[in-house]
Structure formats: structure tokens, C-alpha cells
Amino acid sequence: MTEKQGTFIGIGVGPGPAEYITLKSHNALMKADKVLVPRAKGAKESVALTCIKDIDIPSDKIEFLDYPMSNDENLLNSIYKKIAEKIIADLDKKLNLVYITIGDPYIYSTYSYTVHALKQLMPGITISTYPGISSFQALSAALDFPLAQGKEKILILPCPETPAELQEQINGNENIILMKIGDRFDWVRELLKEMNILENCSLGKRIGLDNEILTRNLLELDENDKPGYLSVMHIRKAPLSGRNEQ
Numbered sequence: 554m555t556e557k558q559g560t561f562i563g564i565g566v567g568p569g570p571a572e573y574i575t576l577k578s579h580n581a582l583m584k585a586d587k588v589l590v591p592r593a594k595g596a597k598e599s600v601a602l603t604c605i606k607d608i609d610i611p612s613d614k615i616e617f618l619d620y621p622m623s624n625d626e627n628l629l630n631s632i633y634k635k636i637a638e639k640i641i642a643d644l645d646k647k648l649n650l651v652y653i654t655i656g657d658p659y660i661y662s663t664y665s666y667t668v669h670a671l672k673q674l675m676p677g678i679t680i681s682t683y684p685g686i687s688s689f690q691a692l693s694a695a696l697d698f699p700l701a702q703g704k705e706k707i708l709i710l711p712c713p714e715t716p717a718e719l720q721e722q723i724n725g726n727e728n729i730i731l732m733k734i735g736d737r738f739d740w741v742r743e744l745l746k747e748m749n750i751l752e753n754c755s756l757g758k759r760i761g762l763d764n765e766i767l768t769r770n771l772l773e774l775d776e777n778d779k780p781g782y783l784s785v786m787h788i789r790k791a792p793l794s795g796r797n798e799q
Contacts, residue, residue: 559586559648561640561671561678563664565657565685568783569604569761573691578683582608585651587616587643591663594619600783601653603762618652620663629666637670641678655783657685660709661732688785689730692757695767698787701728702794712737716744723748723790731786738779742771745788753789756780 562581567573574582582588588610592599599617618636623629643650658664659682671678689709693700701707705727712734713719719741723729734741745751751771758766758780766778771786780786 557647558644559646559650561644561650561652561680563652563654563658563668563680563682565683565687566601566604566653566655567686567761568656568688568691571605571607573686573761574605575683575685578685579608581651581683582610582653584649585614586648587650588614589640589650589652590615590617591652591654592617592619594621600762601655604655605653618667630670633666633670634674636667637674640667640671641675644678654685656687658682659684660687661711688757688760688783689732689787691760692755692767692785692787695757695760696755696769698755698769699793700730700787712741716740719744720748723750723788727790729788731788732784734780734784734786735782738774741786742774745771750788750790753792755787756784757786758784760785 562585564574564578564581566578582605590599590602602615620632621628640650652664652667654662654664656662664682668680668682671680689700692698707728707730708722708726709730709732710722712731713722714737719731731741742751745754752769754771755769756766756771756774758764758778760767760783762783766774768774
């Protein structure tokens with residue numbers, strides 16, 4: 554990127570509330586000429602924008618980027634390319650851009666695909682990315698429930714399609730952060746019950762947002778409480794240790 558162009562910064566806004574973002578990210582937002590906000594196509598709001606609703610950002614600086622909820626790679630690649638073209642056009646106008654995304658920008662985020670499209674169209678582009686707090690970190694802190702102890706392993710895992718696959722992963726790891734659970738929750742909970750580890754697990758839904766659920770008792774969740782898109786589960790194979798470690 555030349556000096557005649559603007560800057561592009563991606564920031565993770567965490568799961569909400571706004572106080573969770575870093576000072577560096579906050580400073581970038583305050584200096585931005587335009588804040589790029591990802592949103593599911595057809596949705597009325599952006600979760601990322603909701604996470605920083607308490608930060609005073611003039612509405613005329615906000616631009617929504619609509620992404621389709623689709624598995625069609627050709628369609629998605631076309632959308633990423635069009636968004637990248639819009640971003641480059643703004644950079645050519647010397648605008649300083651900040652792209653916000655929930656959690657961390659490089660953990661299961663459309664941000665990474667957007668960056669890839671930008672680099673394909675402009676190989677020399679300079680991109681700055683500021684990390685954010687992930688939902689599983691916020692869940693751990695909120696429940697005072699350590700993510701790992703000693704030399705335990707942690708696996709971050711999109712929910713498998715079958716109980717057998719998940720059980721295999723649990724057998725090989727002391728801790729699993731289970732994401733993208735969707736409508737698989739019932740059999741996930743039943744598997745954990747069968748493995749006699751349900752009481753070692755925790756779950757968070759809409760962490761830091763309205764209608765938040767934080768629980769160490771997965772049996773208490775009813776139909777209305779079941780995990781949706783903004784949910785994460787921490788599966789522990791063994792109870793927490795209370796031993797002293799040097």
C-alpha cells in the first residue's frame with residue numbers, strides 16, 4: 554500500500570460488552586473515517602455492532618457489509634471479491650477503515666476470507682489486525698472456570714456431525730471448546746451424560762449481550778435456552794484439580 558492510500562484495520566470486538574475491546578482497538582475506532590460492519594444478509598442488525606453499542610460512533614461513519622448465509626463457495630467468493638473491491642476503492646480515496654468482527658478476527662470469522670480477497674486483488678496491501686476476546690475466554694472468566702490446568706490440552710472444535718466423532722475427540726483431549734453446535738445440542742448433552750462428564754462442563758449463550766445464559770448445569774436448559782449461533786461449550790474430561798502447582 555502506498556502513502557497515498559488510506560489504512561485498513563480489522564479489530565475483534567469480543568462477545569460484548571464494549572469494555573472488552575482493547576485500547577488499541579478503541580483508538581482505531583475513534584480515528585476511523587468509516588467503520589465496516591459485517592451483517593448476515595437479510596438481518597436487521599449486526600451482532601458486532603451490538604457488541605460496541607455503548608461506544609459513540611457517528612451513524613454516518615457506519616457501513617454495513619452484507620454476507621449471505623450460504624455454503625455455495627462460488628457465491629461466497631464472488632461476495633468477498635465485491636466487498637474487497639469496495640474496500641480498495643475507499644482506500645484509494647485515502648479513507649481510514651476499521652472492520653469490526655465478533656470475538657477474535659482470526660477464529661472462525663468471515664474477516665479472514667475478506668482479507669484473503671483483499672490480498673488477491675492488491676498483493677502489496679498493508680493490513681493491521683487487532684485481536685479480540687473470544688467467547689470461550691469470556692465464558693471461562695464469567696464462571697471462574699479455568700480453560701485448562703497444568704499441561705492439559707485444549708482443542709477448539711466446530712461441533713462434529715455424529716456422537717462417535719465427538720467422543721473420539723473428547724477421549725484424546727482434556728478440554729474441548731465446542732463451537733457451532735446448532736441443532737446438535739440434544740445429542741451432545743446426552744453423550745456427555747453417558748460419558749459421566751456432564752457435571753464438568755459449562756455453556757455460554759449470547760455472552761455479554763441481552764438474554765445471556767451462563768451455566769455449569771447443562772441439564773437445566775430447556776427448549777428456549779438451547780444453544781444457537783452465539784453459543785459455546787467447554788467440555789472437561791475430568792473435574793478441576795485443586796493441587797498446588799509451582
